[in-house]
Each structure stands twice: as C-alpha cells, then as structure tokens.
Amino acid sequence: MPVDEGTVQEVLGVLDPNKLSFSLLFRTIFIFAVGLLVIRLIMRTVDRLMRLHKDVFGLHKQIRSIIRVSLWVLLILILLGSLEVDIAPLIALLSVMGLAVSLALQNTLTNLAGGMTILAAKPFQSGDYIQADGIEGTVDSIGLAYTRLTAFDGKRISVPNSQMSSAKIVNFTNHDEGRRVDLTFSASYNAPTQTVKQALQAVVDSIPQIKPDPAPVIWINAYQSSAIDYVVRVWTDSSDYWTVYYALMEGVRESFQKHGVEMTYNHLNVHLDSR
Numbered sequence: 001m002p003v004d005e006g007t008v009q010e011v012l013g014v015l016d017p018n019k020l021s022f023s024l025l026f027r028t029i030f031i032f033a034v035g036l037l038v039i040r041l042i043m044r045t046v047d048r049l050m051r052l053h054k055d056v057f058g059l060h061k062q063i064r065s066i067i068r069v070s071l072w073v074l075l076i077l078i079l080l081g082s083l084e085v086d087i088a089p090l091i092a093l094l095s096v097m098g099l100a101v102s103l104a105l106q107n108t109l110t111n112l113a114g115g116m117t118i119l120a121a122k123p124f125q126s127g128d129y130i131q132a133d134g135i136e137g138t139v140d141s142i143g144l145a146y147t148r149l150t151a152f153d154g155k156r157i158s159v160p161n162s163q164m165s166s167a168k169i170v171n172f173t174n175h176d177e178g179r180r181v182d183l184t185f186s187a188s189y190n191a192p193t194q195t196v197k198q199a200l201q202a203v204v205d206s207i208p209q210i211k212p213d214p215a216p217v218i219w220i221n222a223y224q225s226s227a228i229d230y231v232v233r234v235w236t237d238s239s240d241y242w243t244v245y246y247a248l249m250e251g252v253r254e255s256f257q258k259h260g261v262e263m264t265y266n267h268l269n270v271h272l273d274s275r
Helices: 005-014 022-050 054-082 088-104 106-121 161-166 193-205 238-258
Strands: 129-132 135-142 146-150 156-160 169-171 178-187 217-223 228-236
Touching: 022 054, 054 088, 106 135, 106 146, 106 161, 135 156, 146 161, 156 161, 178 238, 193 217, 193 228, 193 238, 228 238
Parallel strands: none
Antiparallel strands: 129 135, 129 169, 135 146, 146 156, 178 228, 217 228
16 A cells, blocks of 8 residues: 655654744654553553563564554654644555454464463473373473474474464473373282382482482382282383383393392283193
8 A cells, every 4th residue: 555645744844943843743752652661560560570481482582573663653653643743644555464464374373372371371391291292302491483492302393383273282291290200110929019119119218319208109000911010100200201210121131130020021821631
C-alpha cells in the first residue's frame, strides 16, 4: 500500500518549527516524556518477570525485543496524533505490512506461540531429561523457534516449538528427588532371596552417585518359568543417570559370582525316555 503523499506533506508541515505553537510543542514533549517513562516501567517489569524464568532466557530476549519495538511504535503513533497528523493511512499501511510479515513468517510465529505455551505450562526446563514423540534427550535451551536437546550419544537435536508444545511429553526428571533408575535382574530359584538381595545391595552401596534419599529399594518383581526377577530402584541426579545405569549393569554380574548366585537365561529342559 503506497504512502499518501498528502499525509507526508501534512507531517512535514506540522513538524515545521515556524508552524509549531508553544502549546502543541509542550503537549508533544510532555507526551513523549510520559511515554518514555511508561516504556521504562514496562520493560523493568518484563525484566523482573524474566528473572523468574532464567531457563528460557533465549526466548525471553526475543519477547523483550518484540515488546520494546511494539511500545515504541505505539508511542510514535500517539506523538503523531498529538501533532494533529492524520495517522489513519499510516495505521492502514502498518496493518498491511503486519499481515504480509505474518504470512511470510507463519512457521516462525507458530513456533513462537509454541515457545510461549511451553513458557506458560512449564512441562520441562533446562537440564531435564525428556521424551517427546519418540525423541529424547536432555534439554539444553528453549529458544524462540526451537527447543534444543542433547541425546545420550551426544547428538544435538533441535525440535520446533510448535511440535514440542503439542507433543506428549514424558519428563523423567524430578527436581526434588532426581531421576529414577529402574533395572530388573534375574536369579535362579536355587538362590536364597536374601543372598540375591545382599548381592544387589552390595552393588548399590558401591556407586557413590546413588542418592541415599529416597532410599534405594530391591524387590521381587515377578516369578518367571525358570527364574525370579528382582527390581532395583535407585535415585540419582539427571547428569549421573547413565553412569549409574551402566555401573549397575556391570556390577551385578560380578557381585552375583561373589555371592554364588546363578544368573539365569532362557532355556529349555529336555527329558529323554531311556526305554
């Protein structure tokens, strides 16, 4: 939409120092000073709210910029109105430009809306280990358009916020207790229950990354056809999850051997008739 030449001439005419009255100039300066003060107060409030959500700082910087630009555009329109300039064509032009920008940046705006949804709902935060629609990893950052994860193998994954905000999210991190590690081990029916538990407890006690509270637990989980399943449940920090996981996996076999516990495997007993 072209800018009306008459509007431009009107603005330039009003801004002519020879045509500015003292009252009009004073009113404009007063509105500018009040507007500047209001913008500063609003931005301070925004900054104060941002400090409550440091985990999504990347998204906040973008939101802060959008708010600042919007406030300045509004103040300029108010100043032009105070100078008795017809701002209707300018508003129409900004509307058309806004529509064109929104169509061009449709995906980005959708991701921004998804990021704001994540910010409001807080299904996870930086440092959490999550799973979302088959994608899992540790949350590194929540940005304007993408949430970035680090997978177990070190790969960096960038997930659009529009996808993340609509996904089914499983958060494995409990900030009060840490992350839970559940592993199941099988032992022979011939092994006494207490002996098996002692062997498993010895492994748990040897891993310093395991939290003492909540206390680790070792239970009988199921009776299979040729073995008894024991579940080991411990808690650790999210950053130590895989360290604890593999320490348990590697330590149990050695501990079973020391305690004389047979680790079972699927097998079939065949009895032949000697007749």
